Amino acid sequence: MNTVENYIAPGSIEEAAAALAAGPVTIVAGGTDLMLQTGSGAIAYAKTLMNVRRIAEMQGVSIDGDTIRIGALTTITELKSDAIIAEHLPVVAEMADKFASDQIRNASTIGGNICNASPAGDGIVPLMMYGADVVLASAKGNRNVALSEFFTGPGKTVKADNELLVAIEIAKPAAGFKGGFGKFGPRPALEIAMASVALGGVVKDGVISNVSVAFGAVGPTPMMGAKTTALLEGKTLNEETISAAGEAASEEVTPIDDVRASAWYRRHLIRVMTEEILNDVG
Ligand SMILES: Cc1cc2nc3c(=O)[nH]c(=O)nc-3n(C[C@H](O)[C@H](O)[C@H](O)COP(=O)(O)OP(=O)(O)OC[C@H]3O[C@@H](n4cnc5c(N)ncnc54)[C@H](O)[C@@H]3O)c2cc1C
Secondary structure (H helix, E strand, O other): OOOOOEEEOOOOHHHHHHHHHHOOEEEEOOOOOHHHHHHOOOOOOOOEEEEOOOOHHHOOEEEEOOEEEEEOOOEHHHHHHOHHHHHHOHHHHHHHHOOOOHHHHHHOEHHHHHHHOOOOOOOHHHHHHOOOEEEEEEOOEEEEEEHHHOEEEOOEEOOOOOOEEEEEEEEOOOOOEEEEEEEEOOOOOOOOOOEEEEEEEEEEOOEEEEEEEEEEOOOOOOEEOHHHHHHHOOOEOOHHHHHHHHHHHHHHOOOOOOOOOOHHHHHHHHHHHHHHHHHHHO
C-alpha cells in the first residue's frame, strides 16, 4: 500500500471542490470499498486523502416539491428507515434491507456505492429504476447526469476526477406506482448479487403502465431493461404477460460466466425474479 501525504476533511462542498481542482485527491466516504481496494493494491491512494463525511450539505434525505433529494453521504442504514424513502421510494428501502450486514450498512454511503461503479452495486439498481439523476459538483459548478448514463464500464463512470457526487435527485413516482427489488446470491446475507432486478409500474384495472425495469450484475454496468419495459407497457398483467416479460428480461441482459455463476444461471435468475416481482405488484 502506498502512503498518503496529506489528510483533509472539508466542511463544505465548495472547499471539497477547491481541493479537487488543486490536484489529485482520493475521496473517502464510508471506506468500505476503498479500504479493501487500497489494502489489496488494486488501487493506489493519491497523495491527498479527502474525507467528505463532515460535509453537512451531502447528508440526509429531503423533499422539495416533486423532487426527492438523497445526499451522497446518506448511509444504507438511513435509507432503510427514512420516512420519505418509505413513503415515496419503498423499493430503495427494500434494497437496503438486502444489503450486507448492519455494520457495513452503517458505514456504507449511497454515493460510495454509486461511485464504486460495480455492475453488482445494489443501491444503483432501484435508483436507476426510479429514473434518478446524480448531481456532480466541481469548482466550475454543478451538473446533473442521468444515473442510467453515468456508468461506462466496471469501476468506470463519466464523473471527472475534479468532480464530487453530492446528491441523487429523483422525481416523485406517479401516484399508485408499486415495485420490488430482487437480489440473489448463494447466502441470504452479506452477499454480492449474482443477479438483481428492480421493477415497478402503476397497475390499474389489471393494466400495467409507467413501467420501469433495471438489472444488476448481468453486464459490464447496471442496465435499464428497455425491451422488458416496452413489452409490459399498457398490457393486462396476467400469467401470459408475466411469462413473456420474464422471457424478454432473460434475453435482454448480457451476463458473463464467472466464478460466482454461469451466464445461463444468471439469465434464469433474472427471469424468475422479474416474474416474482410482477406477480407481487399485480
Ligand atoms: C463485507 C462487505 C459486504 C458488502 N456488501 C454489499 C452489498 O450487499 N451490496 C453492495 O452493493 N455493496 C456491498 N459492499 C460494498 C460497499 O459496502 C458499498 O459499495 C458501499 O456503499 C460503498 O460506500 P462507501 O461510503 O463505503 O464508499 P467508499 O469506500 O468510501 O468509496 C467508494 C468509491 O467511491 C468514491 N467516492 C465515495 N464517495 C464519493 C463521492 N461522494 N463523490 C465521488 N466519489 C466518491 C471513493 O473515492 C471510492 O473510489 C460490501 C462491502 C463489504 C466490505
